[in-house]
Amino acid sequence: MIKKAQVLVLFMLFSALPVNASEINALSSVKIETLGELAPAISRRFVGRVDAVSNVNLSFQVAGHLINLPIQQGRLLPKGSLLAELDSTDYKLALEQAKVRLKQAQRDVDRKHLLLKSNSVPRAVVDEAEDQLHLAKIAVEAAQRNLSYTRLDVPFDALITRRLASRYVNLAAGTPVVRVQDVSELRAHIGVPEDLIRLVNNPDLIQAKLLLPNNESTFIALEYREHATEPDPVVQTYQVTFGFERPQALNLLPGMTVTVVVTADPRLHPVEQLDVALSALNTANDGSYYLWVFDPELGQVTKRKAKIGNINGDRVTLLSGAIAGEQVITSGGSHLREGMKVKPFNHF
Structure with a gap:
């Protein structure tokens, strides 16, 4: 057996051997x-919400009996399509009445101008007749406008969200008939913290993309639209809005949640x-x-x-x-x- 003294000597001998310092x-x-x-570059992911450009409750500007409501909820209608129609009979009669009064006023002005030439009437009588003629013209224009108001058309490419009235009811002016969303483009809203909101002062140096659900390898490029300058009172983030064209192959609807990736150009840094x-x-x-x-x-x-x-x-x-x-x-x-x-x- 090796004694303790021998072990100590062997340890000292091995410790004295030269060793490469680099090893x-x-x-x-x-x-x-x-x-x-x-x-x-700063690249962040945010949970965003899809929204329409605007949500509008459309209504008639005149009262009437609703006789036509040829719309379906969830359908996309191009600008100018018919949404609803009132019974226009009373408004057509009002237009005809206004036209008759206009003819009467015109004949009255012509007759009094002839009398004025022979000094049979004073100039004030002619002036009053001309005022009545002008009022008759205004009445015709108002009647024509009211008749046009009996038809409710889509003011933009719109997605029908909800019907708010039923056929054959009498509607007062301003009663909501249908709710539509302007989907000429879609918007993506995200909440951005204060350390990144300064970057939107240079929107051209920001790149954003919307990742498609269940397929992050494909995405939709986003364009900066606007940002809020006041933070959300609860989460203290600033809303930034991006726009993108509505994809035809994907049923992406307002209110859905999406993932938005925002990348800031390195030039935004000092x-x-x-x-x-x-x-x-x-x-x-x-x-x-x-x-x-x-x-x-x-x-x-x-x-x-x-x-x-x-x-x-x-x-x-x-x-x-x-x-x-x-x-x-x-x-x-x-x-x-x-x-x-x-x-x-x-x-x-």
Whole structure:
């Protein structure tokens, strides 16, 4: 058996053998990132709501008996299509009556002009007759307009949402008859936090897309339309609205929820602003942050204190600690030591 003294001697002999320092300090591989090389683009996913351009309750501007309501809920009608129609008999009679009175007023003016030439009537009588003629013309125009109001047409490409009245009922002017939605295009509304709402000041540098349900490989490109400047009182987000053409092959209806991906162009960020992978940050005992900066010439790492700004997903704004062009370690930082030699490996 080997005695304890012999074991101690053997340990001391092996400890005295020369060992290659690089074998002690070398880490098998680390992942590095060159600062400023990756564009600091912001890409976020939001749960959005599809909506129509507008929702309108349509009604007649005159009272009458509803005799025609040839619509079906859920149908898409082109602009100018008939929605509803009132019995126009009374309005046609009113128009004929107004036309007769116009003819009477015209004959009266002509007769009094002849009398004026022979000085049989004063000028004031002629002026009064001309006023009556003008009022008769206005009455004809009003009667024609009221007759046109007995027909309710679609003012835009509309989706019939709901019938609000039934045939053969007497309607007062302004009574809602049908609710329609303007679907000349659809809108997607999302709630954006305050750290991103500033980006909409440059809408041309924002790209947004709507992911189709159950198939995220295909999407619909969105165009910026408007944004609210007051936050929601409950969730404190700002509503941003995008527009898109209504897809024919997909039954996408107002009120449905969708996924919207918004990507901000890197040009929206200040030139001097750098960001780095969140995994590159290490926390010291005092709660401060530090980075491991890689020197490609020496093949070793150096510890640097770092200050950070806003966190965007898996990226963080770097305020100090490294400059553009320097390489930082983005994985394995807890196993590094000052001056340790490492082998970069960028194919994780």
